[in-house]
Amino acid sequence: DIVMTQSPDSLTVSLGExxxxxxxxxxxxxxxxxxxxxxxxxQQTPGQPPRLLIFWASTRESGVPDRFSGSGSGTxxxxxxxxxxxxxxxxxxxxxxxxxxxxxxxxxxVDI
Amino acid sequence: EVQLVQSGAEVxxxxxxxxxxxxxxxxxxxxxxxxxxxxxPGKGLEWMGIIYPGDSDTRYSPSFEGQVIMSADKSxxxxxxxxxxxxxxxxxxxxxxxxxxxxxxxSWFDPWGQGTLVIVSS
Numbered sequence: 001d002i003v004m005t006q007s008p009d010s011l012t013v014s015l016g017e018x019x020x021x022x023x024x025x026x027x028x029x030x031x032x033x034x035x036x037x038x039x040x041x042x043q044q045t046p047g048q049p050p051r052l053l054i055f056w057a058s059t060r061e062s063g064v065p066d067r068f069s070g071s072g073s074g075t076x077x078x079x080x081x082x083x084x085x086x087x088x089x090x091x092x093x094x095x096x097x098x099x100x101x102x103x104x105x106x107x108x109x110v111d112i
Numbered sequence: 113e114v115q116l117v118q119s120g121a122e123v124x125x126x127x128x129x130x131x132x133x134x135x136x137x138x139x140x141x142x143x144x145x146x147x148x149x150x151x152x153p154g155k156g157l158e159w160m161g162i163i164y165p166g167d168s169d170t171r172y173s174p175s176f177e178g179q180v181i182m183s184a185d186k187s188x189x190x191x192x193x194x195x196x197x198x199x200x201x202x203x204x205x206x207x208x209x210x211x212x213x214x215x216x217x218x219s220w221f222d223p224w225g226q227g228t229l230v231i232v233s234s
Contacts, residue, residue, distance in 0.1 A: 001174075011210040040220035042157075049207050050149075050157065061222065093157055097218050101173035102147075104157040 002027050002096050004105035012111045019081040021108045023094035031058070031098070038098035039075045040072055041079045044091045044107075053092075054079065086112060114138040116146075116208055123200050123231045131194035132228045134208030141189040142166040145211040148182060148193050149220060152204045160206075162217055163191060171217065198232045205229050216225035 003026040013019045029038045037057035042050040052061045054070035057077055067082040081088055089112055094105040131133040134146065144177050147162040161172035165184035172182070183192045191208055209221035 038218065042221075044157075049209075049224040049227050051224070052212070052217060052220055055212060055220045055222075091156075095145070095157075095159075095220065097220055100171050100217075101161075101175070102159045102218075107156045 002029075002099050002103055003042050004094055004096055004103050006092075006094060006105040006108050008108060009106070010109040010111065013081075013084045015086065015112060016083050019084050019088070019110055021079040021092050021094075021110075023072075023077040023079070025075045025077075025096050025098075027097050027099070029077075029098045030074050037073050037077070038096055039070075039072075040094065040095045040097065041068075042093045043088075043090045044093065045087075050093065052085050059067055081110070084110070084112065114210065114223055116209055116210060116223060118206075118225040118228045121229040121231070123233070126200055126232055126234055127197050128232075129194070129196050130198055130230065131192050132230065134191040134193075134225050135215060136189045136191070136210065139210070140214070141184075142186055143214045145217045145219070146184065146191045147208045147209050148180075149209060149221070149224075150176075150204045151207065151227075160193075162211065164214075164215075164217065165191065187201060198230075200232050200234070202230060203232045 039057040040056040044050045058070045091107045137209045145162045148160040150158040163170045163182040209224040211219040213219040
């Protein structure tokens, strides 16, 4: 199985400041035949199901605010919230869909 | 609008059987894989497996193979997750979610159902 790790485990950010979450995979998630990274990011607010934010490592899902952005390639990826809002308090997960089982990272809790 | 609506919370005893459901609407049920994700209390997300309703092809995580059965009924656009003998360690929230690309199983989950809480206690 591909092992996904995230750092930090949690972070506290002031309103309007930047939050950066890192995700590392034990194997490359980049497929050379299509030059795509098979990585997604999700947000889970308390008491809610996860919500897709980013797929293909950097493509924002429709309706997701543009303060959320994804970057990285291969085995190292980053989710950035450029200006944290109160409604962004949540746990954020990365997930690889390159090789089954499509494992999730352990999550990063973001607080204000 | 694509929607996945899951069945309600369940309280069961160890050794009992259970089948929970995920009713879908708003898209062609047969042409998208559907997956199940476990979230134990206070913990992260675990990928359990996926099923393709078109032909009931299934891919289980090794961690869940033999522990649960995934199925789908095309006539009512509904996916199922079932246990034959529950354990206390099965206590968790279970989410169904559709994969993001038609016919492609190597894909992200979107959208998600609201979750079904399963409590197993004697």
